[in-house]
Amino acid sequence: MKNLVEVKNIKKNYGKNEAVKGISFNIKEDEILGLLGPNGSGKTTTIGMLLGLLKPTSGEIFINGQKLEGNRIEILEQINFISPYIELPKKLTVKQNLTVYGKLYKINNINERIEFLSEKLRLRGLLNSITGELSSGQKNRVSLAKALINEPKVLLLDEPTASLDPEVGDFVRSFLEDYKKEKKISILLASHNMNEVNRLCKSILMMKDGIIIDKGNPEELINKHGRKNLEEVFLKLSRSKNELN
Amino acid sequence: MYGLFLRHFYLITRSFPRVLDLVYWPTIQITLWGFISNFFATHTTYYNNAVGVILTCAILYDFLFRTSIGFNMLFLEEIWSRNFTNLFIAPMKIGEILTSLVATALIRALIGLIPAVLLTSPLFGISILDLGIFLFFLFLSLYLFGITLGILVSAGLLRYGPSFENIAWSTMFLLAPFGCIYYPIEILPELFQKIAYLLPLVYIFEEARNILINQTVDIQNIYDAFIWNGVYFVLSIALFYYSFNVAKKKGTLINMGE
Numbered sequence: 001m002k003n004l005v006e007v008k009n010i011k012k013n014y015g016k017n018e019a020v021k022g023i024s025f026n027i028k029e030d031e032i033l034g035l036l037g038p039n040g041s042g043k044t045t046t047i048g049m050l051l052g053l054l055k056p057t058s059g060e061i062f063i064n065g066q067k068l069e070g071n072r073i074e075i076l077e078q079i080n081f082i083s084p085y086i087e088l089p090k091k092l093t094v095k096q097n098l099t100v101y102g103k104l105y106k107i108n109n110i111n112e113r114i115e116f117l118s119e120k121l122r123l124r125g126l127l128n129s130i131t132g133e134l135s136s137g138q139k140n141r142v143s144l145a146k147a148l149i150n151e152p153k154v155l156l157l158d159e160p161t162a163s164l165d166p167e168v169g170d171f172v173r174s175f176l177e178d179y180k181k182e183k184k185i186s187i188l189l190a191s192h193n194m195n196e197v198n199r200l201c202k203s204i205l206m207m208k209d210g211i212i213i214d215k216g217n218p219e220e221l222i223n224k225h226g227r228k229n230l231e232e233v234f235l236k237l238s239r240s241k242n243e244l245n
Numbered sequence: 246m247y248g249l250f251l252r253h254f255y256l257i258t259r260s261f262p263r264v265l266d267l268v269y270w271p272t273i274q275i276t277l278w279g280f281i282s283n284f285f286a287t288h289t290t291y292y293n294n295a296v297g298v299i300l301t302c303a304i305l306y307d308f309l310f311r312t313s314i315g316f317n318m319l320f321l322e323e324i325w326s327r328n329f330t331n332l333f334i335a336p337m338k339i340g341e342i343l344t345s346l347v348a349t350a351l352i353r354a355l356i357g358l359i360p361a362v363l364l365t366s367p368l369f370g371i372s373i374l375d376l377g378i379f380l381f382f383l384f385l386s387l388y389l390f391g392i393t394l395g396i397l398v399s400a401g402l403l404r405y406g407p408s409f410e411n412i413a414w415s416t417m418f419l420l421a422p423f424g425c426i427y428y429p430i431e432i433l434p435e436l437f438q439k440i441a442y443l444l445p446l447v448y449i450f451e452e453a454r455n456i457l458i459n460q461t462v463d464i465q466n467i468y469d470a471f472i473w474n475g476v477y478f479v480l481s482i483a484l485f486y487y488s489f490n491v492a493k494k495k496g497t498l499i500n501m502g503e
Contacts (some may be wrong), residue, residue, distance in 0.1 A: 010447070022445060045499075047499075048496065052493075053330065053333060054493055054498070055490070073336045077336040079334075079377065081331075083330070087325075087330055089323075089326045101335065104332075104335040146331070159463055
């Protein structure tokens with residue numbers, strides 16, 4: 001499996017504050033990589049750099065073999081993002097929002113794509129609803145449809161199931177598993193839901209204070225740290241001094 | 246009570262645009278109306294058809310105002326709806342974003358302008374079309390300056406985030422005293438005249454009055470307005486690109502929706 005995402009020693013400073021202190025990692029195709037860490041550990045900054053919203057102070061990012069710097073537009077055509085902190089225009093209907101983003105991503109058969117996604121994400125009955133009037137779970141599925149409108153090769157997920165009830169959360173996780181398997185895409189999942197990470201991710205990066213302090217698959221990490229589950233590993237690493245440098 | 250006072254005091258003192266907002270509204274209003282009063286007190290016979298000239302200038306100014314605010318609104322709405330990040334991760338070049346906003350702002354301004362133009366004739370017996378073919382050039386010039394101001398404010402929003410919003414609402418009022426919308430430039434103090442001559446507005450409104458009052462056309466005014474518009478337009482585009490790069494360094498783009 002080839003690496004769709006290659007991050008090489010990226011750093012990000014805000015003035016004297018070093019938010020990310022030189023991290024490197026790869027994400028293979030058909031892989032979900034979990035990005036864990038306490039608040040302020042540098043996860044959002046890392047995602048921002050992968051999206052081209054933040055310029056790394058140093059280091060390089062390659063997406064599908066192309067260097068991000070200098071190829072931002074071509075790379076943005078191949079990636080997408082979902083976060084509870086960003087929303088779609090509330091006054092537009094679901095279909096209007098998806099059509100707008102279909103146009104922005106230069107999708108040829110927008111109606112077909114919307115039809116496909118609305119079927120997969122249980123949105124068929126909601127296409128003419130006003131986006132701002134939907135429930136959290138419905139909005140989440142619409143955001144996911146927007147994030148998949150361009151058939152991204154790389155999907156960046158920041159807390160994709162935050163504030164969802166268990167049924168909708170489970171639906172979204174199952175959908176992501178199936179979609180990844182079917183399309184062989186790479187997913188970076190930043191989450192504080194350890195059960196979610198345990199279920200979806202074969203490999204995990206633990207970040208703290210801007211560096212990767214540990215990595216491995218969930219089982220390895222649990223055994224290595226002598227804990228019962230991933231949540232306990234997270235707590236141990238969050239409270240301890242940095243293990244790796 | 247003191248706690249509530251502190252809540253707003255902290256907010257104001259932590260944001261320079263908010264402090265500026267408090268200071269300049271009264272200053273601008275007093276300055277603008279001071280010049281208008283001064284002009285009418287000393288030039289009572291200047292306008293033989295005062296209503297027509299003032300109304301025409303008011304419509305021209307409103308077109309400028311609508312264009313500029315319309316552009317800012319398009320940008321602000323993306324921030325308010327927390328859709329900003331979605332747009333900036335879509336595969337669009339900065340030039341494409343600006344072009345689409347410029348075209349949309351024109352349509353918004355025309356939607357507001359056309360009813361106003363149509364109403365002046367039956368209500369006041371005045372037609373802005375009296376400006377003839379040169380009306381097109383005056384509107385084009387105002388449109389260019391309106392979107393230039395819109396791009397400058399949007400650059401500020403990119404650079405400083407949503408706290409720059411108050412500036413977005415007030416740029417037009419800040420420039421109004423120098424624009425010589427309702428009075429000739431001679432009414433301004435010498436220093437203000439020098440500043441006014443650096444803006445395209447003074448040439449546009451001087452020419453509108455010239456056509457309506459003297460029934461003559463001074464092409465030089467229209468030409469000068471376009472020259473200054475070109476200068477400011479290029480500067481605004483350059484500043485927008487600069488602000489985008491600064492925002493990428495400072496992280497404003499990723500925090501804008503929060």
